[in-house]
Amino acid sequence: MVQQISGGVCAPKGFRANGVHCGIRKNKIKKDLALIVSDVRCATACVYTQNLVKGAPILVTKRNVADGYAQAVVVNSGNANTCNANGVEIAEQMCALVEKHTGVPAGDVVVASTGVIGQQLSIDPIAGGMEELAKGLGDNSSAAAEAIMTTDTVRKEIAFSFTVGGVPCRIGAICKGVGMICPNMATMLMFVTTDVCISPAMLQKALSADVKDSLNMLSVDRDTSTNDTLCVMASGLAGNKEIISADSGYRAFCKALHAVTSAMCRALAADGEGATKLVECRVHGAKSKKAARLAAKSVINSNLVKAAMFGADANWGRVLCALGYAGADLDVTKIDVRFRSGAGEVFVCENGSGIDFSEDEAKRVLSDKEIVIDVDLKEGGYSATAWGCDLTYDYVKINGDYRT
Amino acid sequence: MVQQISGGVCAPKGFRANGVHCGIRKNKIKKDLALIVSDVRCATACVYTQNLVKGAPILVTKRNVADGYAQAVVVNSGNANTCNANGVEIAEQMCALVEKHTGVPAGDVVVASTGVIGQQLSIDPIAGGMEELAKGLGDNSSAAAEAIMTTDTVRKEIAFSFTVGGVPCRIGAICKGVGMICPNMATMLMFVTTDVCISPAMLQKALSADVKDSLNMLSVDRDTSTNDTLCVMASGLAGNKEIISADSGYRAFCKALHAVTSAMCRALAADGEGATKLVECRVHGAKSKKAARLAAKSVINSNLVKAAMFGADANWGRVLCALGYAGADLDVTKIDVRFRSGAGEVFVCENGSGIDFSEDEAKRVLSDKEIVIDVDLKEGGYSATAWGCDLTYDYVKINGDYRT
Numbered sequence: 001m002v003q004q005i006s007g008g009v010c011a012p013k014g015f016r017a018n019g020v021h022c023g024i025r026k027n028k029i030k031k032d033l034a035l036i037v038s039d040v041r042c043a044t045a046c047v048y049t050q051n052l053v054k055g056a057p058i059l060v061t062k063r064n065v066a067d068g069y070a071q072a073v074v075v076n077s078g079n080a081n082t083c084n085a086n087g088v089e090i091a092e093q094m095c096a097l098v099e100k101h102t103g104v105p106a107g108d109v110v111v112a113s114t115g116v117i118g119q120q121l122s123i124d125p126i127a128g129g130m131e132e133l134a135k136g137l138g139d140n141s142s143a144a145a146e147a148i149m150t151t152d153t154v155r156k157e158i159a160f161s162f163t164v165g166g167v168p169c170r171i172g173a174i175c176k177g178v179g180m181i182c183p184n185m186a187t188m189l190m191f192v193t194t195d196v197c198i199s200p201a202m203l204q205k206a207l208s209a210d211v212k213d214s215l216n217m218l219s220v221d222r223d224t225s226t227n228d229t230l231c232v233m234a235s236g237l238a239g240n241k242e243i244i245s246a247d248s249g250y251r252a253f254c255k256a257l258h259a260v261t262s263a264m265c266r267a268l269a270a271d272g273e274g275a276t277k278l279v280e281c282r283v284h285g286a287k288s289k290k291a292a293r294l295a296a297k298s299v300i301n302s303n304l305v306k307a308a309m310f311g312a313d314a315n316w317g318r319v320l321c322a323l324g325y326a327g328a329d330l331d332v333t334k335i336d337v338r339f340r341s342g343a344g345e346v347f348v349c350e351n352g353s354g355i356d357f358s359e360d361e362a363k364r365v366l367s368d369k370e371i372v373i374d375v376d377l378k379e380g381g382y383s384a385t386a387w388g389c390d391l392t393y394d395y396v397k398i399n400g401d402y403r404t
Numbered sequence: 405m406v407q408q409i410s411g412g413v414c415a416p417k418g419f420r421a422n423g424v425h426c427g428i429r430k431n432k433i434k435k436d437l438a439l440i441v442s443d444v445r446c447a448t449a450c451v452y453t454q455n456l457v458k459g460a461p462i463l464v465t466k467r468n469v470a471d472g473y474a475q476a477v478v479v480n481s482g483n484a485n486t487c488n489a490n491g492v493e494i495a496e497q498m499c500a501l502v503e504k505h506t507g508v509p510a511g512d513v514v515v516a517s518t519g520v521i522g523q524q525l526s527i528d529p530i531a532g533g534m535e536e537l538a539k540g541l542g543d544n545s546s547a548a549a550e551a552i553m554t555t556d557t558v559r560k561e562i563a564f565s566f567t568v569g570g571v572p573c574r575i576g577a578i579c580k581g582v583g584m585i586c587p588n589m590a591t592m593l594m595f596v597t598t599d600v601c602i603s604p605a606m607l608q609k610a611l612s613a614d615v616k617d618s619l620n621m622l623s624v625d626r627d628t629s630t631n632d633t634l635c636v637m638a639s640g641l642a643g644n645k646e647i648i649s650a651d652s653g654y655r656a657f658c659k660a661l662h663a664v665t666s667a668m669c670r671a672l673a674a675d676g677e678g679a680t681k682l683v684e685c686r687v688h689g690a691k692s693k694k695a696a697r698l699a700a701k702s703v704i705n706s707n708l709v710k711a712a713m714f715g716a717d718a719n720w721g722r723v724l725c726a727l728g729y730a731g732a733d734l735d736v737t738k739i740d741v742r743f744r745s746g747a748g749e750v751f752v753c754e755n756g757s758g759i760d761f762s763e764d765e766a767k768r769v770l771s772d773k774e775i776v777i778d779v780d781l782k783e784g785g786y787s788a789t790a791w792g793c794d795l796t797y798d799y800v801k802i803n804g805d806y807r808t
Contacts, residue, residue: 053728053736053756083724085757117721118758226725303707304803311804317521320487321630324457332457352457353489354522393797399708400715 001162002259008141008157011172012195014039014235016137019147022129024078024121031147033126034174035133036073036191037102042233044070044110045204047211049228055080056087057111058229060095064107068200070233071108073191074098075148077176081113081121082226093123101134112189112229114150114176145174148189151398152176156267162256164249167240169196171256177268188268190215190230192260196253197236198243205246206254207232214261217293217386218269219301232257269387270370274394279309281373284383291328291377292384298326299373300388309371310390314339314362316348319373336376341368405566406663412545412561415576416599418443418639420541423551426533428482428525435551437530438578439537440477440595441506446637448474448514449608451615453632459484460491461515462633464499468511472604474637475512477595478502479552481580485517485525486630497527505538516593516633518554518580549578552593555802556580560671566660568653571644573600575660581672592672594619594634596664600657601640602647609650610658611636618665621697621790622673623705636661673791674774678798683713685777688787695732695781696788702730703777704792713775714794718743718766720752723777740780745772 009017019034044065048058064070074094081087091113095106113121136143145155159172175190198206207230215230236242243249270278281299286292299305302322308315316337324332337349339362346362349355365371413421423438448469452462468474478498485491495517499510517525540547549559563576579594602610611634619634640646647653674682685703690696703709706726712719720741728736741753743766750766753759769775 051725051728052734053724080721083721083753083757116719117725118753120758226721226728303799307800307803310800313804315520317484317487317630320457321455321521324455324630330456349487349522353487354524391800391803393800395707396711396714396795396797396800399711399795400717 002160002256005159005161005170007159008145008172008174009036009191009193010139010141011159012170012193012235013237014195015193017144018133018136018138018140019143020129020133020136023125024076031143032076032078033129033133034075034144034147035098035137036144036193037104037137038071038233038235040235040237041069041071041108042235043068043198043200043203044231044233045200045207046229046231047207049226051226053083053226055082055113055227056084057081057091057113058227059088060091061110061112061229064095064109069108070110072098072102072104073110073231075112075189076126077114077148077150079113079115079119079121080117080227083118084120086120090121090123094126097127097130101130110231112227114148114189114227117226141172141174148174148176150176151273153271156264158260158263160256160259162252164196164240164243164252167238169238169240170194171260173260173264175264175268177271188228190264192232194232194234195236195238196234196243197238197240198234198253202243202250203232203234206250206257210254210257210261213384214258214265217297217384218265219297219386219388265387269389272389273398274392275389276392277309277390278370279306279373279388279390280371281375281386282383283375283377285377285379286382287329287380289382289384291330292382294326294328295323295330295375295377296384296386298322299375300386303391306388306391309366310392312363312366314346314348314359314366319375320349320352323375330377331379334378336378338374339365340372340374341365341370343368406564406660409563409565409574411563411576412549412578413440413576413595413597414543414545415563416574416597416639417641418599419597421548422537422540422542422544423547424533424537424540427529428480435547436480436482437533437537438479438548438551439502439541440548440597441508441541442475442637442639444639444641445473445475445512446639447472447602447604447607448635448637449604449611450633450635451611453630455630457487457630459486459517459631460488461485461495461517462631463492464495465514465516465633468499468513473512474514476502476506476508477514477635479516479593480530481518481552481554483517483519483523483525484521484631487522488524490524494525494527498530501531501534505534514635516631518552518593518631521630545576545578552578552580554580555677557675560668562664562667564660564663566656568600568644568647568656571642573598573642573644575664577664577668579668579672581675592632594668596636598636598638599640599642600638600647601642601644602638602657606647606654607636607638610654610661614658614661614665617788618662618669621701621788622669623701623790623792669791673793676793677802678796679793680796681713681794682774683710683777683792683794684775685779685790686787687779687781689781689783690786691733691784693786693788695734696786698730698732699727699734699779699781700788700790702726703779704790707795710792710795713770714796716767716770718750718752718763718770723779724753724756727779734781735783738782740782742778743769744776744778745769745774747772
C-alpha cells in the first residue's frame, strides 16, 4: 500500500536537508545552494543525461558513486558548470566543501549544477555559503527544493510510505525542471531518499527500469539537457530485511519509487516553461510496449499539438500527424482519439477519420488545466503514458532571453 | 552555368499555369485552386511524406505517376483532404475535372491538397471553379504560387537557366510551406517544371539524391506533414539529347535542380510560421556526411536555440546541447561555434568551452534577418547545411487557433 505522506527528502529516516542563497545568482535573492545529508552511508543509484555534452558535476558524481554508495548531495542553481575548462575542478571543490562542513567524505558526495551552460562557475559564493547551509541542516526539504529551482514556478517535493515485509518504509524526493527537458535515460535534477534497506545493485536495477516509464516519458521541449541527474539514496534505517533479489519487497519498493517519479513527472510537465496546462497522452491497444511509448511521446513532443492545446483547439489532425511520424508500428486506419479533462470527454476521431463532435463541448474540455489525449490503436494489449505541456507565448518569452 | 531568370513554373518551355479563388476557404477571398498544365506528357518524378498518415491525394498521385509520366498538376489549399473517409474519391474527382476542362487524361494528373486535416473536402467549389481556372491558363505562375499558399506570407517561385550539351534549358518551381515542416524524403508542396529532356528513371534518381541535402535539411517545427509532395515534371521541349545516364548533362541538371530546391528551402525557412529570421546551421569538419547532417538538423530543430535566435541571445550553450543529443558521432571537446550574419561574426565557443566575446557585438550579429550558426567539428572533411527559423510569439499565435 503506497500512501502519500507530508514532506519531501527528509520524510525517510536519516536524512536532513537545507537550502540557502549564497549569491551565485547576482540579480535576485533566490536560494541557489542545496544540501542533503544522510546520517549513514546510503546505497545509491543514479541515471544521467545521454547528451554527449555532459556537465562537469556528472563526471565527478559518477566517480563518487561508482562503489554504489554515497552520503550527501550538494546542488547549485544559477549556473550549469558545463562547457567550462575548469568545471571538474569546481565540482570537486564543492564536494571538498561538503566534507569540510559536514564530515561526509568528498568521495561520498553527489554533486549537481543547473542553470546557464558555458559560463564559469566561481567557487567563492559556494565557499561563502556552505557553513550556513550545513549549520541549518534539518527537516528542511522545502528549502532544498527551492534552492534547486531555475525557471520552475513552484517547488517540487513529495513523499510516500509503503511497507516491505510488514516493515514501514518511506520514500521522498525533490526535483526541478522545467526547460531543456526531454530526458533520455534520466532527466533534469531529481533527488530521491528512502529509508528502505536495499542493495546498491537492486536499487540501480529498480531505478533503471523505472525511468523507462517515468522520466523518459516526459518532455517539455524535446531538448535533452546536459546536466540531467536522477539520484536515489537508500539509508536502510527503516529496518526491513535487506532487499537483495526481485522478491515481493523489491516489487513493493518499485511501486513506491514509481509513485514518486510519476507524480514528479506530472508536476514537472505542469510547470513546464511557460506552460498553462499539463498534457498527458495515454496510448493503449498498441502491438508492443515500444510502439506505445513512441506514439505517446511523439504526440507530447509535437509543437503543433502543444500550440493547439494552448489555444484549446480540438485539432486532432495534428495528433494523427504526430502518430504517423512517430516511427511506431501502427495502423493509422484503426486509430481512435478522445480528448478528456475534468470538464468531460469528446470523441473526435474514429478509425483514423474525423467524426462529428461539438466544437463548444471540445473547447470546454480543452480549457481545463489538465488534458488527457487518449489514443486507442486497437491492435494489441500494450499501453504507455507520456507527459508534457502546452506551447505558449511565455515559453518563447522565457527562452528568448534566458541569460539576462 | 546555372543562372537565375525571371518567372516560375512557366519559365521552361511547354508549361502554362493559373490560380483562382473557388471558395474552399469561406472566410477569406484568397486564391485556393491552382493548375499547371504541360503541352506534352512529361517525365515525372515525385517524393512524398514518410508520415504513415498520408493525404488521400498522395495515394492518387502515386498511382497516376507510377508509369513515370504526367501532364498536369491540380492543387487546392484550405483543406488537406486527409483523414477523410471519402478522400480518395474526392482526389479522383479533382483529376476528372482537370480532364474535362483541359483534355489531359485524369490518369496523367498529379493532385495535391493542403490545409486542415480531417475536415471533409467538398468537390462543389472545385467543380465550380475549374472552368475559370482552365480558361485562364497561361504565363501565370504567380497566380498558381498564390493559390497554394496557406499560412505563407509571401508566394514562392523561382526559375533558373542552364545548359545541357550546349542546349539552353530552363527549370522553374513554385512551393508553399510554412508549418508542419520537417520533411523526411519530401516536404510541403513543391512543383518543379523543366524543359530538359530526361528519362523518368534519371529524373527520379536526381530528385531522390537532391532531397537529402535540400528539403530533408529543412525544418520549421519538426512536424512532418501528412501531405508533403515534391513533384518534378520535365517536358523535354528544350531539345537537348535525352539524359539517360549519369553523364555531364545529368550533372548539369542536378546542379540546376539543387539551385531551385536550396533556394526554396531558404525561402520556406525564412517564411516559417511566425518566423522573423532565417537560421542556417552550417556544420563542417564532420567525420561523415551522416554526422554532419544529424548535427546541423539537431541545432535547427532545438526550440531553445530557436527561441534564443528570436531574442538575439548568443546562448551558444544551447547549440552545444543540441549537438550533444544529435545522435551524431562527434567529439564535444573539439567543437568550435561562431555566429555570423550580414552584421559581422562572433566566435563564442572553442574546443567545447566558452571564450570571451562581446555581448554587444553578438547582439548586433544576431539582430540580423539571416543568421548562420557555424559549427566546426574539426574531425574530418564532411559538411552539411540545415535551414530553419526562430521560434516566436506568432508561431504560438498562428498554431494556437489555426482552424478558426
